[in-house]
Amino acid sequence: MIYSKRLIAFVAVLVATSSLPAVAQEETTNDFKAFLSNLDVHGFYEIRSGYRTRKDKYEKDMSIMEQRLQLDLSSYLDWADFEVKSDIIGDLVEEQADFDLREAHVFTSPLEFMDLKVGRQILTWGTGDLVFINDLFPKDWQSFFIGRDTEYLKAPSDAAKISLFSDLANLDIVYTPKFDPDRFISGQRISYWNSNLGRLAGRDAIQRTAKPDRWFRDDEIAARLYKNINNYEYAFYTYHGYWKSPGGQNTAKTLAIFPDLNVYGASVRGNVGKGIGNLEFGYYDSHDDQSGKNGNINNSELRFLVGYTKEVGKDFTAGLQYYVEHMLDYSRHKNSAPSGLTRDRDRHLITVRLTKLLMNQNLRCSLFTYLSPSDKDTYMRPNINYKVNDNLAVEAGANIFFGDYPSTFFGQFQNNTNIYTALRYSF
């Protein structure tokens, strides 16, 4: 399904880009020549391998074992910029070859105060560091947990982004004609807590979903209104679409579903003392369960984040964030949810980032930790990256999960704790 959709999007972009300048034959030829002469080809080749450090009876011992070739083709004409970035993957865990079109878009500024980017693209906004409130663009949690480069946490959107600029404020509107969900934890590569089975599960119980997938009806719209005042960046956000990872299940409990979701939020970021501070909040209106009575659907929530980053030593940066999810109709949720499936009303999360650069900044040691005092679980991401020369980099890292309970957000992934190494040649 994912593949056919990718294919359609890819073809659509190709058709769009190739037919647009087809006004006159000659013009087309000239444009084509210019397009070719401006063509820039870059990318990388990578080998990445990793293993689980504990036995997981629902998953393979290999957490990741793949070769990847990324090709990034870009070019431009007077009126537009073009980019196609695609990955070809030989995946030994899935025992298959895969093609992942990361980006395929056209960018143009039709008016002095307007930018337009159409096609497959990576989209990000908001102020959190690996914590997202108002950024409801698709994430690839599976890639994140098995040790792919952090870049792969962002999954592409098939969307149109319109940006309008003025002295008063700037406005971004992103329209996604067909819902782009997260590449969520389904059990395929990462074992998880299956509440219906009341136990951990993985390849034996890959989550089946009912995904909204009608073009132009099951669509998403996200907007950001923002302004920089004395280098303090203020933003307001709204989103109308669906929970990006399954946010409930059907009544028969056979399928995971993506209930309607509306989000309203705001953020500010700027210098505070010698560092950078950020504040962000969001109101998650779980629209299919506004009363909070439906135990099968996520409760509405308030989400709040405060963060601070500072250089604490030479080439040594530390970042701290506090994040909370507050359920709004908790008592009704608690009464209606099947016993044993209730969680605390508030989920508290602290993140700590430490990054140290050594050896003329060619060696980067970093540790990102998520720690939840309420869930009593922890997720740590140590990583060491060494640039051997201008093209070659080697890397080693781990994804370490622990927790007191098998059902909490990070605790459920305990058996997925893994270590990995990678070698990347960029060109």
Place this chain on the structure above:
Amino acid sequence: MKFPSTLTITLVFSAALFAANAPNPPEKIADVETIVNKANVVAYYQGKDGKAKVKMTITDKKGRTRLHEFIILRKDIKDGGDQKYYVYFLKPADVRKMVFMVHKHTDIKKDDDRWLYLPGLDLVRRIAASDKRTSFVGSDFLYEDVSGRNFQEDVHELIETTDEYYVVKNVPKKPDSVEFSYFNVSIDRKTFVPMKMEFYDKKNKLYRIIESKTVETIQEFPTVVKSVVSDLNTGSKTEMEFSNVKYDINLKDIFTERYLRRPPREAMR
């Protein structure tokens, strides 16, 4: 490589712009502050804006090299005052299309504002105002070399006037904030281009030299198009070469989030 902490950009630019605007005849200039002010403007504020392509070659003591290439755009808010820098990376391949932006503030109480754009994640990150005396992208140039050390931070003394140069000794007002005890700058008497900077450590031993190797006049502005910094302690050196230098290109305000996410054509071509 780290991105930037900061000043590097400024440094780079300033070095590029080690240009002098004022080919005044070498009249007697008694006042050291006038010399320092003039050299500062010549080095970092030529024209009202500018653009250059920079090739940076880092060579360690074993002769291994690393190459960085980037395009740098600069716009002055006020001569000798605040500036904005935009750096678009071309090489090495793993940082291609990355953008580093600085709003430099000369008010000694106000830290610079810095941003980094990571294209793979479409992420605009704010960078904490860091120690200005850290390396720019792993080179021997420090952020402060690129953007220009705020001359209000030092006490200046004219220690020698030769046929060619004014030699100014600079002693930091806050010695604990830097790793040197003082540095001497040889300023060309005709062009006011700083030709050589020599840094002395806390034991008064020379350990670091920045030299302007080639100066060309571009659009009437004396411009350093090749400079080298040598670290005598580590045996490492970094050469910076500037090409396609252009001044007064009438840059509009591209130093915003809009252009971080989609580099202006001025930066890319």
